[in-house]
Amino acid sequence: MNDEELANNPFLVLELTAEATRAEVERAGQKLLAQLAIGVSSVKSYQTPFGARPRDESKVRMALSALRDPEQRVLHELWLSDLEGDPQVLLGWPSAFASIGWRGPCTG
Amino acid sequence: MERPLYLGIDLGTTNSAACIFDGEQLQSVRTATGETLTPSVVRIDARGNVSVGARAFRFLQKDSDNTRGEFKRLMGSKNRYRFPAANLERSPEELAAEVLVSLQKDVEAQLGMRPRRAVVAVPALFELPQIKATSEAARLAGFERIETIQEPVASALASGWAADESPGAWLVYDLGGGTFDVSLLETQDGLLRIAGHDGDNFLGGRDFDLAVVDWLIARIAESCGVSIMRSEPSHASAIAKLKVAAEEAKIELSRAANETIIVMEALRVGEHEIDLIEQPLTRAELEKISEPLIDRSVRVCERLMRSQGVRQLDRIVLVGGPTMMPALRRRLEQAFGAPFGSGLDPMLLVAQGAALFAATAGLDARAATQSAPPATGPRLWLQYPAMTPDTSPFVVGRALDPTDGVKAVRFSRDDSEWQGEWLTLDGEQSFAGMMALKRRASSTFGVEVKLVDDRVVTANPAKVTLVHGVSIGEPPLARTIGVARADDGVAVYFERGSPLPIRKTFTHRTVENVSPTADYALRVPIVQGDFPFAHLCRLVGVIEIAAASLKSPLPAGSIIELTLEVDRGGALSAKAFLPAQDLVFERVEQLLAPATSPEKMLALVAELEQRAAGLRGKAFREGARRAVSTLADFEATIATVRTDLDAARGGDQDAAEKARRALIECDGVLADVEAANAWPELSARVYEEHTHASHWVAHYGNEQEKRALSHCMDLVERALRSRSTGEIERQLRAMTRIRLAAYFRDPASWSRSLDFAASDIQRATDPVKAQALVHQGRKAELAGNRAELERVVRQLWQLYPVDQEERGLSFNSGVR
Numbered sequence: 066m067n068d069e070e071l072a073n074n075p076f077l078v079l080e081l082t083a084e085a086t087r088a089e090v091e092r093a094g095q096k097l098l099a100q101l102a103i104g105v106s107s108v109k110s111y112q113t114p115f116g117a118r119p120r121d122e123s124k125v126r127m128a129l130s131a132l133r134d135p136e137q138r139v140l141h142e143l144w145l146s147d148l149e150g151d152p153q154v155l156l157g158w159p160s161a162f163a164s165i166g167w168r169g170p171c172t173g
Numbered sequence: 174m175e176r177p178l179y180l181g182i183d184l185g186t187t188n189s190a191a192c193i194f195d196g197e198q199l200q201s202v203r204t205a206t207g208e209t210l211t212p213s214v215v216r217i218d219a220r221g222n223v224s225v226g227a228r229a230f231r232f233l234q235k236d237s238d239n240t241r242g243e244f245k246r247l248m249g250s251k252n253r254y255r256f257p258a259a260n261l262e263r264s265p266e267e268l269a270a271e272v273l274v275s276l277q278k279d280v281e282a283q284l285g286m287r288p289r290r291a292v293v294a295v296p297a298l299f300e301l302p303q304i305k306a307t308s309e310a311a312r313l314a315g316f317e318r319i320e321t322i323q324e325p326v327a328s329a330l331a332s333g334w335a336a337d338e339s340p341g342a343w344l345v346y347d348l349g350g351g352t353f354d355v356s357l358l359e360t361q362d363g364l365l366r367i368a369g370h371d372g373d374n375f376l377g378g379r380d381f382d383l384a385v386v387d388w389l390i391a392r393i394a395e396s397c398g399v400s401i402m403r404s405e406p407s408h409a410s411a412i413a414k415l416k417v418a419a420e421e422a423k424i425e426l427s428r429a430a431n432e433t434i435i436v437m438e439a440l441r442v443g444e445h446e447i448d449l450i451e452q453p454l455t456r457a458e459l460e461k462i463s464e465p466l467i468d469r470s471v472r473v474c475e476r477l478m479r480s481q482g483v484r485q486l487d488r489i490v491l492v493g494g495p496t497m498m499p500a501l502r503r504r505l506e507q508a509f510g511a512p513f514g515s516g517l518d519p520m521l522l523v524a525q526g527a528a529l530f531a532a533t534a535g536l537d538a539r540a541a542t543q544s545a546p547p548a549t550g551p552r553l554w555l556q557y558p559a560m561t562p563d564t565s566p567f568v569v570g571r572a573l574d575p576t577d578g579v580k581a582v583r584f585s586r587d588d589s590e591w592q593g594e595w596l597t598l599d600g601e602q603s604f605a606g607m608m609a610l611k612r613r614a615s616s617t618f619g620v621e622v623k624l625v626d627d628r629v630v631t632a633n634p635a636k637v638t639l640v641h642g643v644s645i646g647e648p649p650l651a652r653t654i655g656v657a658r659a660d661d662g663v664a665v666y667f668e669r670g671s672p673l674p675i676r677k678t679f680t681h682r683t684v685e686n687v688s689p690t691a692d693y694a695l696r697v698p699i700v701q702g703d704f705p706f707a708h709l710c711r712l713v714g715v716i717e718i719a720a721a722s723l724k725s726p727l728p729a730g731s732i733i734e735l736t737l738e739v740d741r742g743g744a745l746s747a748k749a750f751l752p753a754q755d756l757v758f759e760r761v762e763q764l765l766a767p768a769t770s771p772e773k774m775l776a777l778v779a780e781l782e783q784r785a786a787g788l789r790g791k792a793f794r795e796g797a798r799r800a801v802s803t804l805a806d807f808e809a810t811i812a813t814v815r816t817d818l819d820a821a822r823g824g825d826q827d828a829a830e831k832a833r834r835a836l837i838e839c840d841g842v843l844a845d846v847e848a849a850n851a852w853p854e855l856s857a858r859v860y861e862e863h864t865h866a867s868h869w870v871a872h873y874g875n876e877q878e879k880r881a882l883s884h885c886m887d888l889v890e891r892a893l894r895s896r897s898t899g900e901i902e903r904q905l906r907a908m909t910r911i912r913l914a915a916y917f918r919d920p921a922s923w924s925r926s927l928d929f930a931a932s933d934i935q936r937a938t939d940p941v942k943a944q945a946l947v948h949q950g951r952k953a954e955l956a957g958n959r960a961e962l963e964r965v966v967r968q969l970w971q972l973y974p975v976d977q978e979e980r981g982l983s984f985n986s987g988v989r
Contacts, residue, residue: 071877088362091644092563096605099556099569105603123676130672133366140884144877 072113075128076145078120080111083142087133094129098122176615176638177559178284180291180538181327181527182276184269184307186245186350187378188494189213190521191276191291193284193538194528196615196640199334201521202279210520211275215268216240219258225275237413243379243827244268246351249306252826266310273314280538288538289317292531294523297323297354297370320534324349324492325356325370326645327526332490332514333358333365333643334529341487342368343514344474346505347523348495351377351831355474357481363562365645371477375810375835376469378495383816384462385419385454386412389435392452399445404819407443412820414440426456427497460500467504469809472802474509480897486511491519533644535559550633551577551622557608560640564610568618568637571603578625582632584608584618595623610641650675653903654745656735657698657707657983659684659975666737668903669703676738681988683731684975689723697735697749698984703899705906707983709844715984716749716758724754729938730971733988771821774832778814781839785811788846799896800846807842810835848898855901859889862905866912874915882911923962924954930969937972946972 076083079093100108101122110117131137179194188210191202201209204226216229216239224232232240239258244265253262281287295307304321311319328345343358356370390401401408401415418435425433432455440447478484489511495501496519506513531538535558555570572579581595582604588611596604610616616639620632650673655665658681666677687695694717702710716735734750749758785807792800814835821829848855863886870878885908892900916922927950930943937943946969953961980986 087364088563091364091561092566095558095561095563096567096569099567100603100605102556103554103569103571103603105569105571105601107601126672126675133364140881143880143884 068115071144072115072118073124073127074113074145075131075141077113077118078111078124078128079132083145085132090129090132094125097125101125176617177532177535177537178286178288178539179528179531179536180280180288181524181529181531182273182291182293183324183327183521183523183527184245184272184293184295184310185213185523186243186352187213188350188520189272189276190524191280192521192524192528193280194525194532196532196638199331199525199528200283201524202276202283204275204279205282211272211279212242213245213269213272214240214242215244215263215271217256217259217261217263221259221261223271225271234410234414234417237410241268243350246827247830248310249303250830252830254826266306267313269307269310270313273311273316277314286539289315290319290531290536290538291316292320292322292527292534292536294324294327294527295321296349296352296374297325297356297372318536320531320536322527322530324523325354326367327524327530328490328492328522329356329358329365329367329526330529330533330643330645331522331526332488332517333360333363333645334525335517336360336488336514342483342485343488343490344478344486344509344511345490345492346470346474346496347492348470348501349377349493350379350495351375353377353470353473355470355477357477357483363641363643365643367645368483369477369481371473371480373469373473374838375813375831376466378493380466380813381423381463381495381498382416382419383813384466385423385459386415387816388458388462389415389419389452393447393450396452397445397447397450399442399447401442402819402823403816403825404822405443406824409823409825411440411442412823422454423459423498426454426459427499431456456499463498463500465809467501469806471504471508472806479895480900482891482895488512488514490514490517490522492522493519529560529642530645532560532640532642533558550631550635551579551624552633553579553582553620553622555620555634555637557637557639558644559638560642560644561610562642562644564612564641565607566610566639567605567607568639569603569605571601572598572622575602577622579622579632580625580627581623582606583621583623584637585621586611587617587619587636608639610639612641615640650739652701653703653899654699654701654713654737654739655710656681656737656988657700657710657712657986658989659980659983659986660989661707661979661983662989663700663705663707663710665906667739669899674738674740676736678734678736681733681735682971683727683729683733683987684980684989685729685987687718687720687723687727687987689720689726691720694719695727695987696985697733697747697988698986699737699745699747700984703902704848705902707986709848711841712984714745714747716747716760718749718751718758718987722756722758723751724756727751727754735988771818771829771832774814774821774829774836775818777836778811778818781836781843782811784843788843788850791850792846797849800849803842803846807839810839810842814839845898849896852896852898855898856893859893859901859905862908862912863889866908866915869912869915869919872915873918874911878911878915882908885911920959923959923966926966927951927954927962927969930966930973933973936974937969938974939972943969943972 081093097108109120111120131141176196181192183190190210193200193202203209204211211226212230214229214233216224216232229240233242239256241254247265253264255262277288293307293311295304307321308319325345325347328347340361345356345358347354352374353376354372357368359366359368394400401411403412414437418437422433422435432453435452435454437450486509489505491513552573553570554573555568557568558566579598581597583593583595584606585592591609593606596606598604618637620635620637621629622632623629650667650669650671653665653669654667655663658664664679667675683695697716698712699714700707700710701713704710732752736748738746785804789804814832817828817832821832866882870882885904889901889904931947934940934943946965950962950965953965
């Protein structure tokens with residue numbers, strides 16, 4: 066698993082934590098797709114521990130479909146928790162949460 | 174009409190139906206005589222008048238030459254239908270368009286507006302040309318825009334809409350006129366997910382009728398001494414009459430009766446004229462005739478459940494007319510012990526689901542001009558899900574004209590129960606706000622804007638409507654799709670299960686010199702299947718780069734960028750770009766074979782049977798029970814192919830087309846058995862790959878790679894237990910990726926690759942250049958420049974030729 070694949074982690078793409086419920090996943094994906102459709106520039110990229118990455122509709126759809134499948138989701142949760150737990154990968158990670166505007170389960 | 178209306182159409186092999194969804198209610202479209210079903214039958218009389226549906230259906234027996242049904246099966250093929258009385262010819266698409274027009278008129282009579290946009294359901298196993306043909310039929314019928322949805326997805330949506338929100342595993346059992354589809358669904362929180370699907374392209378209600386026809390032919394031979402032959406053109410009208418009688422008897426026995434009497438008068442069989450036939454048929458007899466066909470469908474269901482690891486079903490949803498048969502219902506109950514979804518009409522479910530999908534896709538049936546309100550107020554561009562399982566979805570938008578001076582936007586539900594906050598526009602004139610929807614209903618919101626002078630005015634659009642209901646994740650891709658490489662490898666573009674629509678571009682290189690003057694075309698074969706070798710996959714399309722269209726000679730190793738795309742309806746399109754010559758090729762050669770003669774197909778049948786005999790012997794010797802049962806299915810299919818080919822020789826084009834497709838399917842079934850025979854080889858490959866991967870990952874892998882590998886291994890073990898070859902191949906690919914990631918972390922890896930290439934240098938197409946590159950590589954190696962070394966080795970790889978034998982196996986692919 067290289068950095069690029071980790072940076073494509075669907076939780077990162079959708080800006081969700083591993084605890085997000087299925088409904089929250091749908092809502093976050095739907096909102097991002099709508100924003101991308103009307104061309105909101107702030108959603109055209111997202112933050113990862115490896116720096117900012119571009120985001121487009123197909124990436125959001127892939128992320129949605131990955132998290133809809135329980136089997137795939139488990140795997141992505143695992144990698145996400147690895148990202149959070151591995152100090153080598155996560156230079157300056159603890160503060161990163163706040164700095165990239167991560168929130169908990171999306172409540173609006 | 175303020176609220177949007179959504180139209181769904183089930184363009185069936187035997188019957189068609191349409192349904193309207195207004196956000197809350199599903200309403201069936203009725204014909205002038207009050208029926209919900211329109212027979213997919215078209216008649217053209219001597220004066221060229223076209224009649225459709227029930228009116229045409231009555232002539233199916235009386236005027237079979239000028240009355241056509243079951244044309245859906247021939248959509249996308251080159252066949253044309255003759256109407257001798259009017260001396261006209263029509264393509265299957267044109268006939269389908271007539272049915273669509275008839276449905277359109279019924280909608281207009283019922284709702285007072287002519288629908289311009291709709292969702293049309295297509296069988297899950299429809300291939301690219303057939304989906305295109307469906308769109309073409311809709312275009313001919315005057316539709317502005319249509320989307321297609323797979324029939325099982327549509328029935329799943331409709332049954333999800335009708336059900337309470339209990340989670341669980343559902344089986345959608347769809348036995349249509351000509352095809353059998355089965356899907357396994359998982360439901361949770363109003364969101365449906367198709368866990369998997371399977372089917373039999375050649376099992377349908379029609380086969381039940383034909384089984385009865387064969388039985389009738391045998392009885393007639395016994396009682397009247399007249400043998401009716403399907404291969405005899407002059408018997409065609411008698412066969413058609415028997416078919417109708419069989420269908421009627423089947424329906425009658427489904428309803429109530431324990432016995433029915435098939436009565437036919439004045440049956441003309443070539444020179445013979447049979448005055449009267451009165452043949453009793455009991456329900457028990459019918460069940461005996463149907464049993465093998467029902468069992469075949471149950472085996473498909475069991476195969477699907479096994480592959481998904483599902484033991485217990487919570488519900489079975491029945492779709493299609495033939496599922497009315499009591500014997501079939503009994504057999505399913507006994508096999509799966511799950512209740513049938515209640516209150517669902519198996520005949521209308523597909524049309525209902527298509528209408529619901531139109532809502533999900535926001536495809537309002539009215540034309541843009543019909544639905545646009547008079548334009549007043551500041552214009553907003555709004556994006557929102559027309560139908561969603563979420564009661565608190567977002568509406569996102571932006572003000573289109575900055576000079577309108579919009580400061581904020583507010584949404585108010587029209588039942589006055591809910592009003593949102595003022596949503597302030599950001600620097601880009603955009604905003605996002607969460608709505609509150611009524612459960613399982615349609616909610617309309619008034620849209621107001623606050624201007625810079627604090628005036629509050631109605632926006633344009635003034636209202637938006639959102640529906641809370643079921644939704645289905647984007648339909649997943651049914652099979653892995655990729656490009657065959659010249660070395661018999663496959664460049665995988667989309668893995669099975671990827672969400673649709675999807676689009677990817679990869680860079681390839683050509684493997685040979687092509688001169689513009691040559692009479693030649695470079696082939697880019699597109700294949701589907703879960704095998705690592707191109708020749709095991711199924712060819713679904715070819716992009717041909719004709720030498721004549723090149724601007725200058727194209728040397729081997731030229732860059733070619735391929736883009737493959739699959740839309741929501743499953744239609745595949747492809748594009749090849751040659752950057753050096755700035756040329757784009759988009760034509761994907763259609764794969765529907767030109768009409769193959771029945772004789773040729775018969776030869777193919779003999780060949781397939783011989784192959785099957787070999788496999789059967791082996792399966793028996795080794796006690797491979799699964800292979801034996803798969804081969805029994807093969808037997809059944811090949812038997813129907815023989816009957817169809819008989820009918821084809823009697824002039825039945827539909828039977829010829831059905832036989833052609835069945836043969837492709839049979840070939841696939843044998844390939845599966847052959848693949849299963851390669852089982853020991855496959856498990857050896859798993860063992861070998863696991864050993865390699867563990868070695869490299871243990872030495873150079875990071876934590877993620879270690880975990881990913883162990884997860885892969887778990888999945889492989891499960892796939893090994895369920896004997897799912899496709900899944901094993903997928904996981905092997907994943908393991909290889911993980912291994913390579915770790916392998917190339919080893920500082921010595923590129924040096925090894927260089928050594929390997931150098932040892933084989935005499936094979937290079939340009940040995941001088943190769944020698945120079947090896948030299949360059951050695952220098953980089955000494956200097957410890959890994960990036961340069963990697964670059965050199967990659968260049969070197971391009972100089973090795975492709976094995977011609979391998980290339981032959983991979984559909985003569987011209988790229989790698």
